[in-house]
Amino acid sequence: MIDEALSAGAAARRLGVAVTTLRTWHQRYGLGPSRHVPGQHRRYTAQDLDRLEVMLRLTSQGVAPAEAAAWARRTPVPVPVSAPASPPAAELIPAEPIPAEPIPGQGPIPGQGPDGGGHTIALGPVEPAARGLARAAMRLDAGLMRDILNDSIQANGVIVTWNEVAMPVLIGIGERYEATLRFVEVEHLVSRCLTEVLSAVPRPPSSVVTRVLLAAADEDQHILPLEALAAALAEVGVPTRMLGARVPPQALDNAITRTGPAAVILWSSVPHASRSEQLARVAAHPHPPLLLAAAGPGWRHSTFPAGVHHLTSLVQAFDLARAAAR
Ligand code: B12
Known part of the structure; x- marks a missing residue:
């Protein structure tokens, strides 16, 4: 338990997430700093950090952010230690509608509207991270897609991440496109996030000959x-x-x-x-x-x-x- 209250930067470092992720969780899901110090930005208390830890653990296990946030807001009520078990058969990942409240300072998200809801990517039995990636993709949440992919590469390497996380989602999106001629924006954003994350894997020194x-x-x-x-x-x-x-x-x-x-x-x-x-x-x-x-x-x-x-x-x-x- 820590008794000091932390700035957003310090809280992000302690949790190992980007400051922008904390901001998103604050703006979208109300998981913000609660201690008010006159004349300063609000600060994260120990209880705020406990909530964020729940959010981090559940989202990295593939739980949808809105659902994870609902659990996190209930902290210190006990929460599940692991994500719900993978479904045995194909699961449909819905395109979630935008949050009812526009994100402060950002306005409505372009390209999403009432017809964004109810459409799905079909996934077979896959890793929780693949379900998390599909959900983040349908929400056009690039930051979370990058976090999921980076975490998976750190933990399991590129080959496992491609085969078990990225590939099922790409194939699912391709099938969705073929069936509906829609979700091109999802396909483009997932592609972009993958390119960014894969390109960020450190390259060998330039002294090694490229063959x-x-x-x-x-x-x-x-x-x-x-x-x-x-x-x-x-x-x-x-x-x-x-x-x-x-x-x-x-x-x-x-x-x-x-x-x-x-x-x-x-x-x-x-x-x-x-x-x-x-x-x-x-x-x-x-x-x-x-x-x-x-x-x-x-x-x-x-x-x-x-x-x-x-x-x-x-x-x-x-x-x-x-x-x-x-
Ligand atoms: C991402 C994507 C794009 C992105 C590409 C971005 C990028 N930087 O690469 C963008 C948006 C640019 C794009 C454009 C288009 N796309 Co596209 N795209 C895809 C998508 C969703 C994933 C592509 C991919 O990376 N596939 C690789 C893996 C995930 O899939 P796979 O090849 O089926 O994997 C199998 C094997 O190849 C192998 N494998 C998997 N990974 C690896 C890796 C290695 C190294 C090896 C050796 C093997 C291997 O294992 C898998 C199982 O057998 C696919 C869906 C799909 N299933 O591929 C559509 C898909 C390839 N696209 C399609 C289409 C139609 C297009 C467009 C024509 C759309 C349009 N109307 O403009 C254009 C332009 C096409 C062109 N001239 O090239 C169709 C192609 C259908 C066809 N047979 O002709 C697909 C199949 C979607 C669909 N179901 O309709 N696309």
């Missing part, structure tokens, strides 16, 4: 799986050169000529008539890479030139790229 080249196929905008691969390889000290989305065949050729990579991995999510021509062109390069691999559902395996690997999981891509980079 792995990653690129999305021509006209393909999907690169998150390659960003996950780059982050997973960085965790074990393997640097990568990432060309990003929609890489034209000539640009890929030039990059191979100029950097002489040991491994080239091309990602495609969306099929295209000339996909395998791009692979054939790399295979015919005067200095082809030791490992040339195509990854993602946009490729037709049957049309691959000889020697091209077909990658079907992050772990497989990680193992092959790591071996080729030695």
